[in-house]
Amino acid sequence: MSVIVLIEHSSGNIKKKSFEAVQYASEIAQRLGTSATAVVAGSVADSEMQKLGEYGAKKVLHVPDERLNNLHTRAYCRLLITAARQENSEVIVTLHDVNGRAIAPRVAVALKAGLVSGALSYPDLDQGFMIKKSVFSGKAFAFVKVTTAIKVIMLVPNTFQLSKTTGSVIIEKLSVPFEDKDFAIKVTEVNKVTGQIPLADAELVVSGGRGLKGPENWGLIENLAKELGAATACSRPVADAHWRPHHEHVGQTGGTIRPNLYIAAGISGAIQHLAGVSGSKTIVVINKDPEAPFFKAANYGVVGDVMEVLPRLTEAVRKFKENHQ
Numbered sequence: 001m002s003v004i005v006l007i008e009h010s011s012g013n014i015k016k017k018s019f020e021a022v023q024y025a026s027e028i029a030q031r032l033g034t035s036a037t038a039v040v041a042g043s044v045a046d047s048e049m050q051k052l053g054e055y056g057a058k059k060v061l062h063v064p065d066e067r068l069n070n071l072h073t074r075a076y077c078r079l080l081i082t083a084a085r086q087e088n089s090e091v092i093v094t095l096h097d098v099n100g101r102a103i104a105p106r107v108a109v110a111l112k113a114g115l116v117s118g119a120l121s122y123p124d125l126d127q128g129f130m131i132k133k134s135v136f137s138g139k140a141f142a143f144v145k146v147t148t149a150i151k152v153i154m155l156v157p158n159t160f161q162l163s164k165t166t167g168s169v170i171i172e173k174l175s176v177p178f179e180d181k182d183f184a185i186k187v188t189e190v191n192k193v194t195g196q197i198p199l200a201d202a203e204l205v206v207s208g209g210r211g212l213k214g215p216e217n218w219g220l221i222e223n224l225a226k227e228l229g230a231a232t233a234c235s236r237p238v239a240d241a242h243w244r245p246h247h248e249h250v251g252q253t254g255g256t257i258r259p260n261l262y263i264a265a266g267i268s269g270a271i272q273h274l275a276g277v278s279g280s281k282t283i284v285v286i287n288k289d290p291e292a293p294f295f296k297a298a299n300y301g302v303v304g305d306v307m308e309v310l311p312r313l314t315e316a317v318r319k320f321k322e323n324h325q
């Protein structure tokens with residue numbers, strides 16, 4: 001019996017949020033008196049997988065099939081189910097992200113497991129495996145008790161601080177009886193964003209909404225982000241209008257981020273947007289409308305025109321850096 005956790009990687013580099021999932025799974029495993037096993041799919045070097053030991057994993061089950069370098073949902077479900085059955089797992093952890101949402105519910109059905117999406121806490125075992133989760137797009141919390149023998153938990157990324165320890169893992173190959181239909185979807189092209197800070201891992205984020213008026217003004221967002229060393233993000237209508245790429249869209253239907261600083265410029269603060277950013281440690285809102293709902297969620301607010309405020313803020317950051325070198 002062990003707790004298993006699905007790992008995500010990008011070109012063989014394990015994502016920060018997966019280290020967090022491993023840390024989470026290993027803490028649960030400790031409380032249950034067992035250990036955490038990480039499941040890795042695709043081309044990842046042994047040296048990279050060893051890093052999982054630094055976050056508490058004791059074992060890695062590796063499926064080195066190159067086809068798994070892209071997300072094939074059916075194949076990923078099959079490998080996670082195979083791993084869970086082989087390890088006799090009671091708890092399966094994925095992330096509450098695009099991949100986790102595609103995989104975890106199907107795995108839960110196949111294993112007749114209770115599923116907790118949007119998990120924000122460790123299970124309280126004294127309360128019979130009770131977990132705090134986010135509901136209504138992050139507007140409220142619910143405490144749910146999972147009563148099935150097998151539990152699938154989808155952890156919201158950036159819920160816990162990473163803390164590295166020493167430790168190593170035993171790496172074993174996992175054999176999975178894939179079928180051709182598991183790879184029925186053909187990936188014809190992969191476009192990777194390079195030279196930018198990945199949004200999911202960013203500690204600082206500068207984000208723009210429809211208040212920027214058009215893509216021609218995005219230099220204002222990018223200049224501030226560059227001065228701060230921040231990633232850039234946007235609201236959904238901005239991505240829908242192709243002002244910005246879709247991977248920058250945050251919110252209920254986009255990415256969930258929890259940076260230390262989230263600067264929202266010209267974004268109204270609709271509930272669907274807040275769903276993706278309300279876990280940010282500090283929120284700064286720039287909006288010309290003092291009644292904009294985002295101000296209610298902000299730690300700091302600037303009532304003003306983004307066209308004036310953003311260049312002044314960028315200049316202030318530049319000067320501050322100059323004086324504090």
Ligand SMILES: Cc1cc2nc3c(=O)[nH]c(=O)nc-3n(C[C@H](O)[C@H](O)[C@H](O)COP(=O)(O)OP(=O)(O)OC[C@H]3O[C@@H](n4cnc5c(N)ncnc54)[C@H](O)[C@@H]3O)c2cc1C
Pocket residue numbers: 208209210211212234235236237238249250251252253254265266267268269270271272273276286287288289292304305306307
């Ligand atoms: C099912 C569903 C899912 C959704 N998912 C998402 C999601 O994941 N993410 C998301 O973002 N949205 C999502 N939405 C859309 C969401 O409801 C809002 O419509 C959207 O977030 C609004 O984007 P915005 O704030 O950029 O634009 P607007 O609502 O148009 O707000 C623009 C803001 O800019 C301000 N402004 C205008 N000009 C200036 C200026 N010169 N200077 C300063 N401020 C200015 C305005 O006062 C206003 O507050 C979803 C909606 C639905 C129905």
